Amino acid sequence: MTHTDERVGLMEGPSALPRKNGELVFDAPWEGRAFGIAVVLSDQQVYQWDEFRCHLIEEITTAEASCSATTYYERWLAALEALLTARGVITPAELDVRAAEYLSGQRED
Numbered sequence: 001m002t003h004t005d006e007r008v009g010l011m012e013g014p015s016a017l018p019r020k021n022g023e024l025v026f027d028a029p030w031e032g033r034a035f036g037i038a039v040v041l042s043d044q045q046v047y048q049w050d051e052f053r054c055h056l057i058e059e060i061t062t063a064e065a066s067c068s069a070t071t072y073y074e075r076w077l078a079a080l081e082a083l084l085t086a087r088g089v090i091t092p093a094e095l096d097v098r099a100a101e102y103l104s105g106q107r108e109d
Helices: 001-007 027-041 049-065 074-086 092-104
Strands: none
Touching: 001 092, 027 049, 049 074, 049 092, 074 092
């Protein structure tokens, strides 16, 4: 188990991962991919896990304050996008292009 894996497993409070019988729960394939991307990028030292977790908590808090009907992994993805754009890893325009590719079915991976 890597250091990031340990930190992910120990997340508590608002950032705690959805689980059922101790196992991670993903309602759609994209949720598992978003989870994996965030963990791998932290492992690759693109950012520190605690930095991502802070972004996630901020996203969750903002959604709750606005009574947004978003899911945990929608907040997870928003936190990941915010962190990656803040660090200059990807631009908002690049995110828009990728999102359009997925929505159109042009990209499935």
